[in-house]
Amino acid sequence: MVYYRSAEDIYEEMFLGYTETDTSEGSLIYNSCMPVCIKLSTALLDLDEATKKVFASSALESGYSNYLEMRIKEVGIERKQPTYASTKIDVNGSPNANLKANSIVGIKDNRLYLTQNDLVLDQDGHGKVIIKAENPGSKYNAKVGEINYLPIKYNGITSIANKEAATNGYAQETDEDLYARYLLKVQTPVTSGNDYHYKQWCLETEGCGSAKVYPLWNGNGTVKCVISNSNKRAASKELIDKVKQHIEEVRPIGATVTVVSVEELLLNISVSLIYNSKETTLDKIKENIRNSIEEYLKKVALNINYISIAKIGALILSSDGVEDYNNLTINSSATNVTVNDNQIAVLGEVVCNAT
Structure with missing residues (x-):
């Protein structure tokens, strides 16, 4: 003090x-x-x-x-607000059956979504409708086929399914990410159209979580921006288009801008653990390990060129309930994993064995 x-x-x-x-x-x-x-x-x-x-x-x-x-x-930066995941679902049932706007569909784990407009099935009993999550946040992003649950029975409607992933659901920007954008603006020499400026334009776009800029990547006047979404995963086409549109509105005249998504590098981890089974369970430890590694990978997204197996081991050892570990592998190898320039490491399967 x-x-x-x-x-x-x-x-x-x-x-x-x-x-x-x-x-x-x-x-x-x-x-x-x-x-x-x-x-x-x-x-x-x-x-x-x-x-x-x-x-x-x-x-x-x-x-x-x-x-x-x-x-x-005070310097013109505002916190990004949470957004709602959305997608389109296929609806099956009786010919000419009605499904009203704001009808509830979902996933069996109680993630619920609302239809955005009235739907009348065609003569074959099929139709498509856009749905939006009932609450904002990344937990409502869903894989293809996950949204197949009707918590309420609707006359003439027999089944639903999403053939497209539900995307663009983001949590409110964290204090750490907000502060990082602040430092980027006040501590880096942003001038008209330099690489810091393009990075700033990317990150101030709602839904963009990290960015890497390559000036002159394809000759004079060209700029390439590699972006991830706010969940530090691959960017959707919608997000890519949104970032591109924002940059086009503010960039200097004459620049040719390319915006692409990062490529996801999947990390599958296997480890044998020593722990006190009287105080905790293997499933609980696995959850702690997954949370620690995911948090680390988000912090270093687009900022490192390899994943250190020693660092992953340290994260495992510091997880609640772990006394020691051995036989640690990443993607079936006990060595560091190379991360290329346009890649972002994401956690895949975590296998924990008791020893």
């Missing part, structure tokens, strides 16, 4: 050198002045907290999200 002092220290300084006056606890002077010292001490403590709130770095470290957001907004 910079300003804080205890009430006792303040009181002692007030009467430093008073040797012939009774200032001991319980004296008239003590009882009169100590309440003031307590108030001064509290005010200094509040001043320390206020100092943490006015600087972006200390607001981040101290968890003052609202103050971080207000400080960063």
Whole structure:
């Protein structure tokens, strides 16, 4: 703390050198002045907290999200808000059957979606309709075929299925990602159309989570932007088009811009664990390990050229419940995994064996 002092220290300084006056606890002077010292001490403590709130770095470290957001907004950067996953589903049933807008469909794990418009099935009993998640966030992104559940029975509707993945569901931008965009703007030499500028334009687009810029990649006047989504996974065509459109609105005249998605490099991990089975379960440890590795991979996305097996081992060892490990492999190999320039490492299968 910079300003804080205890009430006792303040009181002692007030009467430093008073040797012939009774200032001991319980004296008239003590009882009169100590309440003031307590108030001064509290005010200094509040001043320390206020100092943490006015600087972006200390607001981040101290968890003052609202103050971080207000400080960063002063330079024109606003937090990206959560978005809703959406896709199109095939609907089957009786000819001319109706499915009203806001009908509920979903996945059996209780992820629910709402139809966005009225649908009347054709003479063959088929139709298509767009659906949107009931809540924002990445948990509502779904693979092909996952959305096949009708929690409510609708007359004439027998089945549904999504032949396209549900995408573009993102959580609210984290404090760390917001602060990283702030640093990019205030600490890097952004000028008209340099590579930092293109990176900034990519990252300020809703849904873009990381970006790498290659100037002059195909000759003079060409720029290539490699992006991931906010979940640090491959970008959808919709996101690529959105980033491209935003850059086209602000880029210098004459530049030819190419925007592409990162390529996902799948990491399948196998490890043998030593743990106390009386205190935890293998499934719980596996969940902890997966969370730790996924968080790490998101932090280093597009910033490293290899995945260190030693680092993965350290993450495993630091996971709750793990006492030791052996036989660690990544993609069936006990060596580092190379990550190419346009690749982003994503976690695949995690196999944990007890030893």
